[in-house]
Amino acid sequence: MSHDIADYFHENFTEKSREILIRKGPAYLQNKDSDFSDTSKTYTDGDRSVTRYFNKSLFIRKLKNNESVERKWLLFSPSKNSVFCFSCSLFNSSDLNLCSSSGCSDWKHINHIILAHENNPAHRRSMITYLARSKAVGRVDIDLISQHQKEVDYWKNVLKRIVAVVKFLTSRGLPFRGDNEILGSPNNGNYLGCVELLSEFDPFIADHLKNFGNPGKVFLLKGF
Ligand SMILES: [Zn+2]
Known part of the structure; x- marks a missing residue:
């Protein structure tokens, strides 16, 4: 089975593929040790150009109390060179950033996009749905x-x-x-x-x- 979330979008997440991915959990699709050099994009900033990449540090979130936690929901797709949200891809029908079939590769604004995404109520709802479903299939993501x-x-x-x-x-x-x-x-x-x-x-x-x-x-x- 593919480790790339983008490969599952073509079938629009059938109930079967959804259940398989719930059992496997987000780590199966995360690809956090990939080579991110192919993600480079060049942006124009005034009269100079700036190259930006996906940065591995985005897999870690600093909480308000300075504690660091892993962003387990964040997935990297090697075929699209973009990032996706695990739970929103599986459970949100709305076209939230990070759950469209092409994911997000706006590296210039990615910090802001990720922060806004994890504070979005629709994202929180999809996380709760994922946690409840994973419990139901006996896979508790402690x-x-x-x-x-x-x-x-x-x-x-x-x-x-x-x-x-x-x-x-x-x-x-x-x-x-x-x-x-x-x-x-x-x-x-x-x-x-x-x-x-x-x-x-x-x-x-x-x-x-x-x-x-x-x-x-x-x-x-x-x-x-
Ligand atoms: Zn999400």
Whole structure:
């Protein structure tokens, strides 16, 4: 059986091929030790040309808490010299980037494309579908599940603290925003003020602030 995800698109992923690939898991199709020199593409940047390649480091993701995790869902297709998403290719009918039949080879914007892809709700849904299906066929991808769970737990922890601050301010009818949204500013309002106060005693929130915003920089409510 082919190790190249692009070879499965011609049959439009029959239920049979889907099940076989679920049993094999993404590692079977990842090709992360391939020679990527053939992926070179030349872009024009003003009056000079720049050559870009697919970079192996994209198989690793740095989490907000500085932990590194493997991007197990990211696949390289040697025949197309492009990258695909394992779970979206299998379960998404929509034409998301990284799950079209030609994959993605926009190396100039690939960092942004991959980050946007893994934060896309459709991608998260396809990952959940994959994990549920792999469980159903008795193939539990422990690594992928724990990676997914770690992220879920991290954001649950952030949310818990946000909810506590929101509840506190709402119960006293206090305004959230101040004159600015700058960390460390005495005029950044009750919401950010409370978050900063929490961070003095709560190492989790202190780390989150350290990774998300620097004192003196604008720190938007929605980014927290
Ligand atoms: Zn995806």
